[in-house]
Amino acid sequence: MDSKLDFIFKRRSVRKYTNEPVSATQLNSLLEAAMSAPSAVAKDPWRFIIVRDQKNLEAISSFLPNGSFLSSAACAIIICGDINKAHANSLSYMIQDCSAAIENILLAATALNLGACWLGVHPREDRIENITNFCKLPSHIIPIGVISLGHPVKQPEPRSRYNPKLVIQEKWSTENN
């Protein structure tokens, strides 16, 4: 693993946080990183809901199976897509754009010595509905994922899950099956 890419290998899901808050400056840097992601035809069809209020964190945590740790996070970012703004009003492009922004936030958090974890929302209808209702989202704003954020109790070791079997040369062949 090339150490020039450590900023990628160091990103791991972090679910345990200290009580230290995430500063407004740090949050702003994460949002700058998010909005530096590419988007189809540069439509930037994303919206970012910042959740700091403890009661709101607990509510959103309750909507997400395996997301109980969110209630002890310093804050969360709910990444939503605006289907009216997405290239060709395409759900696929919108999901791709939001996912690139999410990955940027995760990598930026790691580089700022924060811990983060991506919690899935879309396409689970109950999660979409609960978050939509709770955050009073209009119908064209679709929640895609939630990122929990805080200062990590422990930063896990860098790693890659590189698997040579998933790499194909030029065209598919029977050995790729």
Next chain:
Amino acid sequence: MDSKLDFIFKRRSVRKYTNEPVSATQLNSLLEAAMSAPSAVAKDPWRFIIVRDQKNLEAISSFLPNGSFLSSAACAIIICGDINKAHANSLSYMIQDCSAAIENILLAATALNLGACWLGVHPREDRIENITNFCKLPSHIIPIGVISLGHPVKQPEPRSRYNPKLVIQEKWSTENN
């Protein structure tokens, strides 16, 4: 813009390349970076087709509107999803996972002083069909995007497209409309 996040701000779409090849070591690093992305329930439902053959690059270029520059790239990576492996066999999760892997490749390319550009495939049916036929993909392997790669003629300036209007505090309010 915090310079600790320059690895993100420096990533820009690069469409003009020198004749210098991308080395096998560099390609391997890009794939390690790709497979360090998170995926839903760690299913890693991605496949990466490496295209180096000039005739194949030209063919794939012909399938992609605005992708003519791909024929002068050193190589390309076609990122595909395996719907049979995706969490809950969900197209949405599969697209999210592949998009995070794509973003990692783009950032890794930048860190290795390469130039890269993300070319959209999914959900365009003609592009999916042409790439599927040309690369002889089985029906459960769905092309999501293509990344063109090479040594940049010129590296563009770092930037963010940060827009404060896209940030919401806690819950949606009428001023967010």
